[in-house]
Amino acid sequence: MLYDNRIFYKNYNEILQRTDAEGWDYYSCPNPECRAKGCFKRYSTYIRHLVILEDENLEDLEIEILRLKCLSCKHTTNILPMEAIPFWQYSITLVFLILSIVTSPKGQAISKIAEDIESSFQLFYVYLRIFNEYRDKLILLFRSLSLCNREENPPIRTLVAMACSKPPPFPQEDYMRTNRSPLFLHRRNTVSYPLRFGFYFD
Numbered sequence: 001m002l003y004d005n006r007i008f009y010k011n012y013n014e015i016l017q018r019t020d021a022e023g024w025d026y027y028s029c030p031n032p033e034c035r036a037k038g039c040f041k042r043y044s045t046y047i048r049h050l051v052i053l054e055d056e057n058l059e060d061l062e063i064e065i066l067r068l069k070c071l072s073c074k075h076t077t078n079i080l081p082m083e084a085i086p087f088w089q090y091s092i093t094l095v096f097l098i099l100s101i102v103t104s105p106k107g108q109a110i111s112k113i114a115e116d117i118e119s120s121f122q123l124f125y126v127y128l129r130i131f132n133e134y135r136d137k138l139i140l141l142f143r144s145l146s147l148c149n150r151e152e153n154p155p156i157r158t159l160v161a162m163a164c165s166k167p168p169p170f171p172q173e174d175y176m177r178t179n180r181s182p183l184f185l186h187r188r189n190t191v192s193y194p195l196r197f198g199f200y201f202d
């Protein structure tokens with residue numbers, strides 16, 4: 001999977017319209033045994049869902065995603081918009097919004113939130129659990145960005161507020177730069193193939 005910090009769902013068409021002749025020069029193959037640079041050609045496209053919040057309404061978008069083939073090792077890879085988390089339909093911005101509501105001290109009842117976003121309790125707890133798995137790495141990231149000091153061990157609510165303190169692709173881009181993997185990557189048990197990531201940061 002390739003992430004490019006210039007590519008979001010709103011401008012994804014730029015990638016779809018790009019020809020092999022215009023090149024994929026800046027992308028390196030995510031296969032660790034290959035890493036060939038600029039060695040891709042278009043392979044196929046597929047439809048992926050991305051649920052976003054637009055004007056306070058949930059929108060389930062169907063996005064055409066481009067798959068590229070590496071001419072060196074013959075593996076294929078896809079280019080994901082920055083908002084997309086592998087295996088999840090909800091955009092990372094929406095996940096943080098849900099987390100900020102769930103952890104809000106004013107505390108809307110979770111049932112009300114579930115109603116508002118037409119989702120289920122279970123999903124919120126899944127997000128909370130996954131967030132907890134990433135908690136330590138997020139704290140390290142926020143410390144490195146001086147959003148909190150070394151002694152601080154902020155509670156989830158504060159961490160979510162820090163994550164929402166700058167416009168997207170923060171904190172995903174910073175997390176990817178440091179960890180070479182997307183935030184909230186949570187692999188389904190059914191996935192057996194190796195996950196390989198490549199990044200291009202402008």
Ligand SMILES: [Zn+2]
Binds near residue numbers: 031
């Ligand atoms: Zn390759």
